[in-house]
Amino acid sequence: MRSRSLLPVAALVLSLGADSQATDAGPDPVVVRVGESEARASELRFLLGRLHEFERETYGKTAGEVRRGLLEKRLVLDLLFAEEGKQKGALGKAEVAAKIRAALAQALKAELERSFDAKLSRADLEAYCKSSGGEPADAGAPACSGDLSGYRVVIRRTRAAEEMERLAKELREREVKQTDYALLERLVVRTDDSVAPAPSSQR
Structure with a gap:
């Protein structure tokens, strides 16, 4: 029997605008807290920034309605289900652990890309373009002039990949x-994707 039921709506602490107070001080306050899980203003801003126009309309007509709708209809539900999943032992599942590791690795790579991108200057882009033999779309234009955003993407991804490789070796x-290579040799993968020890040769 569970020690406690999932939190009632009254237990949710919301911070949505001037008419409510943040749940903690600082530049990135908690917007909503559900059990031991919480979401901060930066996460809500991130989700709002990724909404397409048609998605915004499903949450409300005004900016305030969209913010509240996204929080209550999506973010709060995610937190509620996350809490329920943790109570049911989801964090101990192999597939969940694998997804968390992959997400953290992807987050590290994305952060490295942002860091390298912020340091790139126009001169860096032009130099890379020239070194890679880039040609302008317009034959009459100077080489490596105009929009070089494609090179920006290539550079930041390349440098991030190189840094990930360096980190992998160092770490x-x-x-x-x-x-445990001995255990690794004894593992077999069943058709249901679970892992079990190899069958014994003895009968």
């Missing part, structure tokens, strides 16, 4: 403490 040498 592997420092952080990998133990690998």
Whole structure:
């Protein structure tokens, strides 16, 4: 039997605008807290920024309605289901652990790309364009002039990938403490994608 039921709506702490107070101080206050899970203003801004126009209309007509609708109809539900999943032991599931690891790795790569992108100057883009043999779309225009945004994407992705490779080598040498290769050899994958020890040869 569960020790507590999932939180009632009255337990949700909302911070949506001037008519309500943030749940904590600082530049990134908590917007909603559900059990042990919480979402901050930065997450709500991120989700709002990714909404297409037709999606906005499903949440409300005014900016305030859209913010509240997104929070109550999507973010709060995500937090509620996350809490329920944790109570049911989802964090101990292999597939959940794999998805969390993949998400964290992708977040690191995205952060590296943003960092490299912020340091790129127009001169950097032109130099890369020239070194890669780039040609202008307009034959009458100077080489490597105009819109070089495509090169910006290539550079930041390339540099981020190189940094990820460097980090992998550094972290592997420092952080990998133990690998059970004997156990690895005994594992077999069943058709249901779960892993079990290899069957014994003895009968």
